[in-house]
Every structure is written in structure tokens, then in C-alpha cells.
Amino acid sequence: xxxxxxxxxxxxxxxxxxxxxxxxxxxxxxxxxxxxxxxxxxxxxxxxxxxxxxxxxxxxxxxxxxxxxxxxxxxxxxxxxxxxxxxxxxxxxxxxxxxxxxxxxxxxxxxxxxxxxxxxxxxxxxxxxxxxxxxxxxxxxxxxxxxxxxxxxxxxxxxxxxxxxxxxxxxxxxxxxxxxxxxxxxxxxxxxxxxxxxxxxxxxxxxxxxxxxxxxxxxxxxxxxxxxxxxxxxxxxxxxxxxxxxxxxxxxxxxxxxxxxxxxxxxxxxxxxxxxxxxxxxxxxxxxxxxxxxxxxxxxxxxxxxxxxxxxxxxxxxxxxxxxxxxxxxxxxxxxxxxxxxxxxxxxxxxxxxxxxxxxxxxxxxxxxxxxxxxxxxxxxxxxxxxxxxxxxxxxxxxxxxxxxxxxxxxxxxxxxxxxxxxxxxxxxxxxxxxxxxxxxxxxxxxxxxxxxxxxxxxxxxxxxxxxxxxxxxxxxxxxxxxxxxxxxxxxxxxxxxxxxxxxxxxxxxxxxxxxxxxxxxxxxxxxxxxxxxxxxxxxxxxxxxxxxxxxxxxxxxxxxxxxxxxxxxxxxxxxxxxxxxxxxxxxxxxxxxxxxxxxxxxxxxxxxxxxxxxxxxxxxxxxxxxxxxxxxxxxxxxxxxxxxxxxxxxxxxxxxxxxxx
Numbered sequence: 001x002x003x004x005x006x007x008x009x010x011x012x013x014x015x016x017x018x019x020x021x022x023x024x025x026x027x028x029x030x031x032x033x034x035x036x037x038x039x040x041x042x043x044x045x046x047x048x049x050x051x052x053x054x055x056x057x058x059x060x061x062x063x064x065x066x067x068x069x070x071x072x073x074x075x076x077x078x079x080x081x082x083x084x085x086x087x088x089x090x091x092x093x094x095x096x097x098x099x100x101x102x103x104x105x106x107x108x109x110x111x112x113x114x115x116x117x118x119x120x121x122x123x124x125x126x127x128x129x130x131x132x133x134x135x136x137x138x139x140x141x142x143x144x145x146x147x148x149x150x151x152x153x154x155x156x157x158x159x160x161x162x163x164x165x166x167x168x169x170x171x172x173x174x175x176x177x178x179x180x181x182x183x184x185x186x187x188x189x190x191x192x193x194x195x196x197x198x199x200x201x202x203x204x205x206x207x208x209x210x211x212x213x214x215x216x217x218x219x220x221x222x223x224x225x226x227x228x229x230x231x232x233x234x235x236x237x238x239x240x241x242x243x244x245x246x247x248x249x250x251x252x253x254x255x256x257x258x259x260x261x262x263x264x265x266x267x268x269x270x271x272x273x274x275x276x277x278x279x280x281x282x283x284x285x286x287x288x289x290x291x292x293x294x295x296x297x298x299x300x301x302x303x304x305x306x307x308x309x310x311x312x313x314x315x316x317x318x319x320x321x322x323x324x325x326x327x328x329x330x331x332x333x334x335x336x337x338x339x340x341x342x343x344x345x346x347x348x349x350x351x352x353x354x355x356x357x358x359x360x361x362x363x364x365x366x367x368x369x370x371x372x373x374x375x376x377x378x379x380x381x382x383x384x385x386x387x388x389x390x391x392x393x394x395x396x397x398x399x400x401x402x403x404x405x406x407x408x409x410x411x412x413x414x415x416x417x418x419x420x421x422x423x424x425x426x427x428x429x430x431x432x433x434x435x436x437x438x439x440x441x442x443x444x445x446x447x448x449x450x451x452x453x454x455x456x457x458x459x460x461x462x463x464x465x466x467x468x469x470x471x472x473x474x475x476x477x478x479x480x481x482x483x484x485x486x487x488x489x490x491x492x493x494x495x496x497x498x499x500x501x502x503x504x505x506x507x508x509x510x511x512x513x514x515x516x517x518x519x520x521x522x523x524x525x526x527x528x529x530x531x532x533x534x535x536x537x538x539x540x541x542x543x544x545x546x547x548x549x550x551x552x553x554x555x556x557x558x559x560x561x562x563x564x565x566x567x568x569x570x571x572x573x574x575x576x577x578x579x580x581x582x583x584x585x586x587x588x589x590x591x592x593x594x595x596x597x598x599x600x601x602x603x604x605x606x607x608x609x610x611x612x613x614x615x616x617x618x619x620x621x622x623x624x625x626x627x628x629x630x631x632x633x634x635x636x637x638x639x640x641x642x643x644x645x646x647x648x649x650x651x652x653x654x655x656x657x658x659x660x661x662x
Contacts, residue, residue, distance in 0.1 A: 275420030279490035287498030289429030
């Protein structure tokens with residue numbers, strides 16, 4: 001350990017310094033600033049120092065005489081460190097034989113005939129008492145510090161890097177220096193709860209057992225309740241390692257000591273009131289698989305309540321205080337590969353249709369009426385078991401779908417008109433979006449759909465706070481289903497970006513933070529960025545309340561929204577060399593999915609037609625078997641039926657090759 005204080009350094013100790021001491025240095029351009037002593041060369045009379053500048057750790061070797069001059073140091077004789085070490089060694093030599101005498105036979109230590117030959121025993125006893133008292137005082141001091149400030153995951157006692165390799169140990173120490181410079185503190189429990197139209201926060205989870213077993217380095221620091229810093233280890237051309245610090249500021253930044261209740265208090269809890277004010281509330285959990293999304297939202301299988309259960313409890317609590325309690329319903333479905341499946345009805349595939357008023361309905365979605373939290377948890381457990389998962393390069397059990405859990409409030413009388421709705425979404429692992437280059441067609445389709453839905457979601461949330469901005473909700477099935485959460489004047493949204501602290505997850509963590517940062521940008525020194533939209537004319541929530549049958553979806557509008565996504569990203573400078581290729585791929589995948597949907601609809605229509613023809617043929621057979629049957633009429637009608645059936649089957653066959661394209 002290069003900051004070890006147990007190595008004898010006379011050059012430093014004679015001036016009251018040691019490895020890790022902070023001193024002032026003077027640069028070649030005349031600047032004077034602080035630095036930390038990292039090593040000492042007694043032969044050349046030089047020391048090496050390090051400091052952090054522009055989020056980068058730098059270092060140099062300095063002649064010790066210049067340090068003496070700049071810091072006005074004076075030589076101490078004997079040195080304080082040497083004197084203390086001398087006293088400590090002398091004390092240990094005194095205690096060493098005393099411990100042996102205490103452990104020896106009682107007769108030799110308590111013999112009354114030779115009291116003068118055992119003068120060390122009372123000295124040993126007194127020294128032992130002093131040592132015990134010192135330990136007690138030290139323990140009391142540590143307890144007082146722990147009561148005042150909870151031990152941080154980046155506290156000194158956790159910085160044992162002895163199990164790391166030499167290269168990793170150097171990186172860990174540089175991260176420690178950057179972390180110390182940030183002066184981190186726990187999430188302030190007294191922080192005010194803000195109520196915004198859009199809230200974006202980040203949650204860091206602790207290192208897991210697998211990461212600990214792999215000796216992974218924690219590269220994330222949350223110094224306060226808003227700032228999140230990623231310490232990315234990089235290497236220069238000359239193979240010198242350095243740390244690049246990426247800073248992101250959000251409405252709230254939760255460190256790894258915050259529990260689900262704390263996260264819920266500042267994120268989803270303020271949204272519960274919205275649905276009792278006839279509003280549409282939405283809460284998203286976004287991040288790579290394994291970052292804690294499902295634990296935060298559901299807490300399933302851990303004995304810890306997640307946001308699903310905590311929100312349902314608050315809904316029941318507020319609803320019970322009303323003079324006219326509303327009817328509480330639960331829906332749970334997933335969106336996988338651009339298709340919607342009901343998780344509470346044996347994964348039945350559902351159709352998403354839109355009428356002439358641009359109102360969207362998920363046809364056939366089951367809605368369970370609930371009155372207790374146990375009923376909610378039972379539905380959650382059943383639905384979560386049915387959710388689709390798969391393997392990616394980042395995780396062996398990646399979520400392949402977006403899970404949408406909805407708490408629906410309806411009026412207690414009449415037609416049970418929709419009153420308010422809270423949608424809580426556990427998004428698919430964002431690392432699946434990187435799998436579009438896979439040779440497997442199914443995986444490419446999954447990755448393309450996830451990319452498209454996440455891009456559309458970001459733009460819809462941004463448009464939520466800007467008056468007159470186009471909301472491209474038709475660009476993906478996820479945003480189409482949640483259309484009312486973006487266009488309603490009483491809509492409010494919260495996004496929780498989940499990040500993993502391990503160094504191996506650094507790339508995925510940075511992608512997650514960049515995505516969340518673009519949803520609602522906050523400058524590093526800015527408290528909050530309000531983007532409240534002016535009030536717009538009221539409109540009815542988007543579930544169909546009349547008997548008008550919904551029509552199909554206009555694919556041209558979906559393509560226009562996808563093109564709008566591309567233009568928006570270009571206008572904000574988010575475009576890169578791969579962006580055009582990605583959108584071309586998204587458009588191709590969208591066309592392919594549209595053709596597949598067309599074939600399925602054609603097949604469904606052909607099957608319905610076949611049933612009608614079967615009924616017609618059965619009727620024809622009954623007539624021809626009668627006494628007054630007309631054989632010529634029978635032959636004419638049979639030929640007509642067969643010709644029509646052949647035409648429908650040929651039409652279906654001509655559409656089927658579209659599904660074979662890759």
C-alpha cells in the first residue's frame with residue numbers, strides 16, 4: 001500500500017510528514033495548489049505527489065527542498081513521528097514480558113518471599129489498565145461518531161485493497177482520492193419532497209456477493225442527495241492509468257444505504273395524490289439487468305416491500321378516507337417484441353387499437369378489482385412468474401419485456417368511468433438494446449424494439465413539459481399504450497435510473513445516466529430545472545367510455561413519429577456516426593413487424609371466413625339432402641364457395657413470405 005504509515009520514512013518524518021500528507025506544491029507555470037504525498041525516494045531526496053485536476057488524477061516528482069521552501073517546513077529533532085514510534089516500541093517491550101508473566105504459573109508471580117524480584121508485575125498491571133482505558137475511550141469515540149454519522153460504504157474501514165491485484169489496487173486508491181475530494185455524506189433524510197411534472201432520480205445499489213467475490217471496485221460516488229459521480233478508469237498512450245470523473249445531477253440521487261421506503265417517499269409517493277385528482281401518474285424503473293429495478297419496484301422474493309406494494313397501500317389508505325370510496329382495480333401486462341400480453345390471464349396476446357379520436361384501448365386486458373394489499377401481492381406474484389426473460393451478453397436472466405403494473409381508480413356507480421390511473425413500469429434491461437447486431441433474428445427484433453421504445457419514451461417525457469411540442473407516442477407500442485400518461489394535462493411522471501456500482505458495469509452505468517440526464521437535464525451546479533407546461537384545455541382520459549368500436553392503427557403515423565425521434569436527436573446534437581444506421585435498422589424492423597402483424601391479421605380474418613364458409617357448406621349439404629333439392633343450384637353454390645375459399649387462401653399464402661425475411 002503506497003499510503004501505508006508503517007514504513008519508516010526519515011526524510012518525511014523529520015519534518016512532521018508521512019505518506020498521504022497533504023502539502024502545497026508549485027507548478028512550472030507558477031500556480032500553487034494542494035497535493036498528496038504518494039511516495040518518497042530517500043536516495044534522490046525527492047517525493048512523488050498526486051492531485052485531481054479537471055476530473056483527472058495527475059502526479060509528478062518534486063525535489064524535497066522545494067516542498068520545504070513552499071510549505072515553510074522546519075526540521076524537528078527528534079521527529080514527532082520517530083518519538084511516538086520510539087515510545088510505542090518501548091511500551092510494547094514493557095508489555096511483552098508482563099504478558100508472559102501473567103500467563104505463567106501463579107506461584108512465580110505471587111511469591112511473597114521475593115517481592116523485589118517481581119517489580120514488573122504492578123507496572124504491567126498499571127500499563128494494562130492504561131491500555132484498556134485507552135481502548136475503551138477509543139471505542140466510545142467511535143460509537144459517538146457512528147451515532148452522529150452512519151458508516152458510509154466508502155468509509156476508511158472498507159478500504160482494504162489488499163486482496164486486489166497491483167493494477168486494480170492503484171485504480172482503487174485513485175478512486176479513493178477522488179472520493180475524498182468530493183467529501184461525500186449520506187442522503188439527507190430531511191430533504192424536502194418536491195412535486196414536479198417530471199422527476200428524474202438515480203439509485204445506486206450496493207455491491208453484490210458475486211461482485212465482492214470477483215473483487216470488483218466500487219466506481220460510483222453519491223456525495224449528496226443530487227449529484228452522482230462515475231469514476232471511470234482509463235489509460236493514456238504511455239499506459240499511465242488515470243481516473244475520469246463523470247458528474248450527473250438529478251432531482252434526487254440515492255446512495256446504496258437508501259432503502260425502498262426512502263426511494264418511494266421521494267419518487268412514487270407524491271404521484272399517488274395525482275390519481276385521486278383525476279390525473280394520470282407514471283413511474284419508470286430504468287437500467288441494466290441486475291441493477292435493482294425489480295427489487296425496487298416489486299421487492300419480490302426478498303421480504304422487502306417494493307414500490308408496487310407501497311403505492312397500493314397508500315391508495316387503499318387515501319381511498320378509505322373518502323366519503324365516496326372509488327373502485328380500485330389492478331392490471332398487469334408485458335410488452336415483448338412490440339406485442340402486448342396479459343400477465344393475469346395466461347399471457348393472452350392483446351390488441352392495441354386506436355379510434356378516430358386518437359384514444360387508445362388495450363382490447364381484452366383483464367382488470368381485477370382488489371380491496372386488500374394481500375390481493376395485490378398475490379396478483380403481483382402470479383404476473384411476475386409469467387414475465388419473459390432471456391440471456392444477453394450482460395446478464396444470464398435479462399428482462400426481455402417491459403412489465404406494466406397499473407392501479408386503476410373508477411367511479412363506484414354508473415358505468416364505472418375511469419377516474420385516475422397509476423402506471424408503474426419495470427423496463428426491459430437496457431443492455432438488450434445493444435444486441436441488435438446479433439446473428440439471431442429474434443434477438444435482433446427484441447433489441448430493435450427495446451431501442452425504439454426507450455428512445456420514444458425519452459422523447460415523450462421531454463415533450464410532457466413543453467407546450468406545443470409533438471409527442472411521438474406512436475413510435476413504439478410502450479408509448480402508445482401509455483399515451484394518456486403523456487398527453488393528459490394532469491399527467492405527472494417519475495423516472496428512477498438504476499445503476500450498478502461495479503467497475504465491470506461502468507459502461508452500462510454511463511449509458512443509463514446519459515439517458516436519464518437527457519430526459520431532464522440539470523447542470524452540475526443547478527438545484528432544479530423546472531419545465532412546467534402551461535395549462536392546456538382539458539380533455540378526457542384516453543380510455544374509451546362509449547361503445548364506439550376502435551379502429552386499427554395507422555402505420556404511417558408510427559413511421560412519422562419514428563422519423564421525428566431521429567430529427568429531435570439530431571437537433572440536440574445527440575447524433576453520432578452510428579445513429580443513421582441504427583434508425584435505418586429500426587425502420588426496417590418496424591416494417592418487418594408491420595408485415596408480420598398484417599399476416600397474422602390476414603390469418604385471423606381467413607379463419608373467421610373459413611368458419612362462415614363451413615356454416616354455409618353445412619347449410620348447403622342440408623338443403624341438397626332434402627326431397628326438393630336442386631342439384632344444379634347445389635353445384636353452382638359449391639363452386640362459388642370453393643372459389644372464394646381458394647382466393648382467400650392464396651391471398652394468405654402470398655402474404656406469408658414477408659415473415660421469412662431477415
